[in-house]
Amino acid sequence: MSETSRRVTPLAAVDFCVDLLSHAGLSGADAAVVAACLVRADLRSINTHGITRMQVYMERLSDGLINAKPNLKLTKLTLVVGHLDGDNGLGFLVATRAMDEAIKMADEFGIGMVAANHSNHYGVAAAYILQAAEAGFISFAFSNGPAAMPTWGGRAPLLDTSPFAAGAPLEEGAPFVLDFSPAITTRGAIRRAMRHGTPIAPGLALDAEGRPTTDPKAAFEGVVLPIGGPKGSGLAMLMDLMSGVFAGAGFAGSVGDLYGGERPQDVDHMFMAIKPGLFVTPDGFSERIEILARTVHELPRAEGFDEVLMPGERGARCEATYRCDGIPCADEDIAMLQETARTYGTAPLAILP
């Protein structure tokens, strides 16, 4: 891991992104939405999906592979089902709008479902789950992406490792946020083991010939495995089914790559929003989920654990800390971001002294 002694305020990070995105032709409002999603990822310590991605988004916007001024078109198929054509806009814009429309339907009819196509990489799914939770709604997000993991029994990539995401509001405390990849490890973790020359645990990956391996180099040339074998594989397939097969765009490994691809990604998203107080009163739901959270917190702890947390609680704590103290930023990331700003002639990222 690199030094992360330097810090950036959330506001400075937002300004940096908005400048670049405006330069690329986005409206001020759209640039603000995208910047908020990216900075939120950094605030929750998911910096792989934060502002460092600006470089590739800017490249694709400049090359016309992403549309800076998409004309998002909503078609209502029924009272509770909408389809949003993303017009090859940034995934953040398409996803935020789609979830917003799903929420409006759920507010009126209890549940709303919006599928978006012609979209792009949308960063962290948690951003949209938080959007719904902060508006007071339960939500689900399904997305797919480029092939990265085989189905159980295979050795070639077919499924994406896009996260399964869902969440619910809590009146007191952090929203319940589930946002996890169905893969048992990440290619980043394998790359790290390769750098350190340490073997990886058994059961995480196959080599290029489809044999189980603990050698990180062989694993890197092979594929990562799903959690729980056929279970995680089935979950990943369900996501491809919901966001690809069902929603009407790329699926079964046909989604384009964010990096290097010379064509639009054609990513789909699928969102569902659900009103919490349908079967109990809204207050009833709040009370009940608080009891669940309290029971989780009070659970006797396993060895090596100081506390038992709800999904999303760690991210919320991190966000609270970074909002006060600034977001830690690695030197090489700062260098890359400043280089991006120089390339497009926009203001450099302001670093805390």
Place this chain on the structure above:
Amino acid sequence: MSETSRRVTPLAAVDFCVDLLSHAGLSGADAAVVAACLVRADLRSINTHGITRMQVYMERLSDGLINAKPNLKLTKLTLVVGHLDGDNGLGFLVATRAMDEAIKMADEFGIGMVAANHSNHYGVAAAYILQAAEAGFISFAFSNGPAAMPTWGGRAPLLDTSPFAAGAPLEEGAPFVLDFSPAITTRGAIRRAMRHGTPIAPGLALDAEGRPTTDPKAAFEGVVLPIGGPKGSGLAMLMDLMSGVFAGAGFAGSVGDLYGGERPQDVDHMFMAIKPGLFVTPDGFSERIEILARTVHELPRAEGFDEVLMPGERGARCEATYRCDGIPCADEDIAMLQETARTYGTAPLAILP
């Protein structure tokens, strides 16, 4: 494993259950629904949830802990949201009716959601996913049950190991059926290791003090762990949230036990049905899911695999075989079933010669 040389036709198994259930006071139509669900589990080789459960259902029906003549009451909360009061009926009846109502709503508005409460153990979730798939619908089923697994970081049971279930229809071939427990192993598998005196793999269980263990005896006194650590834990918590917190009955470990409990279980179920041809044409959906299935089948195989299958395909194959050849039935199970028939004075299970 015990001898399973003797076989039973599906029809004989249905007749056996219908006789018992009619004796317990169920209507003929209701008895047929319950019997079909139970026998379907046996046909798909999930015999832990098949007709051998008749004994405990009969006991609970006789003791008045399950209502033989429930008055299922549907309340429509919106055009696409229904609530079904299960009136403490058998879970099979409540779940079948709830999914049916969700399908009707989905047929009209694209999506339908029905929560049921005051229900009981409903066997395999796959039965309702198949019900929806055979009617041509995508579906999700959430259920919770008695505490059996800790949340990640805990050592005491809080969450159920009830399956996460979802599915979709395929015009040709077996429906896509996902039906998996978020637990990484079963207590049955641990019990087996205990009997055989073999250690269990690391990462499957904690002992009673919350320490990782490979000793099956210590694991049996402790708890099983979720798949993927916090991932499976989050998924199990989502199911408790959707079927318990949201739907309005038992949650956070408060659901009663099927065995030994002296009160109604108060199980909740949550079903969603979705129309496949919303965003593409119905034919388009069929074609696309066939392509997904074909791509899966053609995937280069990992070591040790003869084929790569879609979720639900193995179960469908098993069902086709057992429908022809009869369902294998262990001697001790047959003995138990005949004992049950004797207890209530109903016809014994007909065994194939």
